[in-house]
Amino acid sequence: VWKYINKIKEDGYEIEACPNRGYRLRRHPDKLFSHEVLEGFAGELFSGDKYYHYEQLPSTNNTAYSLAEEGAPEGAVVVAEEQTSGKGRMGRRWESPRGGIYFSIILRPSGDIERIPSFALTAGYSVVKSLEKAFSLDARLKWPNDVLVKGRKICGVLSEMKAQPGMVDFLVAGIGLNANTAAESLPEEATSVKQETGNDISRCFLMRTVLECLEDSYSRFAKNGFRCLRDEIVKSCSFMGERVCVDRGGVKTEGVAADIDEHGALILELPGGSRERILSGDVKSCRGVSS
Numbered sequence: 001v002w003k004y005i006n007k008i009k010e011d012g013y014e015i016e017a018c019p020n021r022g023y024r025l026r027r028h029p030d031k032l033f034s035h036e037v038l039e040g041f042a043g044e045l046f047s048g049d050k051y052y053h054y055e056q057l058p059s060t061n062n063t064a065y066s067l068a069e070e071g072a073p074e075g076a077v078v079v080a081e082e083q084t085s086g087k088g089r090m091g092r093r094w095e096s097p098r099g100g101i102y103f104s105i106i107l108r109p110s111g112d113i114e115r116i117p118s119f120a121l122t123a124g125y126s127v128v129k130s131l132e133k134a135f136s137l138d139a140r141l142k143w144p145n146d147v148l149v150k151g152r153k154i155c156g157v158l159s160e161m162k163a164q165p166g167m168v169d170f171l172v173a174g175i176g177l178n179a180n181t182a183a184e185s186l187p188e189e190a191t192s193v194k195q196e197t198g199n200d201i202s203r204c205f206l207m208r209t210v211l212e213c214l215e216d217s218y219s220r221f222a223k224n225g226f227r228c229l230r231d232e233i234v235k236s237c238s239f240m241g242e243r244v245c246v247d248r249g250g251v252k253t254e255g256v257a258a259d260i261d262e263h264g265a266l267i268l269e270l271p272g273g274s275r276e277r278i279l280s281g282d283v284k285s286c287r288g289v290s291s
């Protein structure tokens with residue numbers, strides 16, 4: 001027994017030996033181990049045999065991508081307690097100190113490539129629902145990949161894929177969620193669950209809730225397509241019906257964020273009344289800018 005006790009002590013569990021009576025678990029480490037996160041998990045997509053936990057990685061997306069290339073199955077999860085080169089979109093950096101939640105999941109959706117942008121939205125929407133469900137936070141989705149609380153970014157999603165012409169080989173969806181992250185290690189315009197609730201929260205509970213919401217949304221997405229999620233996703237989006245500026249690599253377009261179409265593209269209503277379909281970019285509010 002002591003061999004096993006020593007092994008779990010190395011993982012950070014605090015165990016007290018009670019003479020003639022056995023051992024007592026005094027404290028769980030604050031780590032995203034599979035048996036902690038998936039304890040009582042109400043789903044089938046994710047399981048301990050395809051859950052890879054690391055203390056530190058450059059980027060969970062990179063590791064998940066390599067595992068997917070080697071044939072890792074749908075529902076594989078790669079999680080790290082911290083990332084040294086966390087990635088945002090377009091070469092940007094994702095601050096990933098301890099206290100946050102950083103993980104990537106591997107999916108192998110059927111169907112054509114056009115469905116993929118809508119999956120990043122679906123993943124972000126799952127985080128919105130998790131924050132509402134677990135902590136009653138009024139979270140909003142910001143097209144195409146952010147989750148905001150009171151206008152501040154609490155989570156970002158980075159989806160990457162490998163594809164054959166017209167067909168998806170696999171998709172890696174990476175989620176970075178500021179859970180107990182210290183405010184001083186985050187950008188100014190960011191927030192965390194700790195900051196919003198005023199308490200240190202259970203990261204394992206939050207990650208389990210996100211995985212449950214992800215499984216629920218993904219199974220609906222896989223069965224009936226993005227169409228069946230679109231209305232609720234549009235409702236959860238900030239900026240809908242408002243004037244926004246969209247920045248696509250330095251090219252800026254102003255208009256009203258009118259809708260999200262069946263492939264997850266943002267529909268921008270331009271000042272002349274015509275509509276433009278936006279596939280990627282950064283959206284900012286233009287409140288206060290005169291027309």
Ligand code: BT5
Pocket residue numbers: 058059060061062083085086087088089090092093094095096101102103104145146153154155156157158174175176177178186187189190191
């Ligand atoms: C994103 O990019 O929001 C996608 C972030 C995805 C991160 C996850 S963590 C697990 C997986 N592994 C990875 O390597 N990545 C994924 P983007 O929309 O480009 O936003 C990046 C911008 O958000 C930065 O330029 C900063 O302004 C801001 N930012 C950086 N770190 C942040 C943080 N921790 N919280 C809030 N905002 C942050």
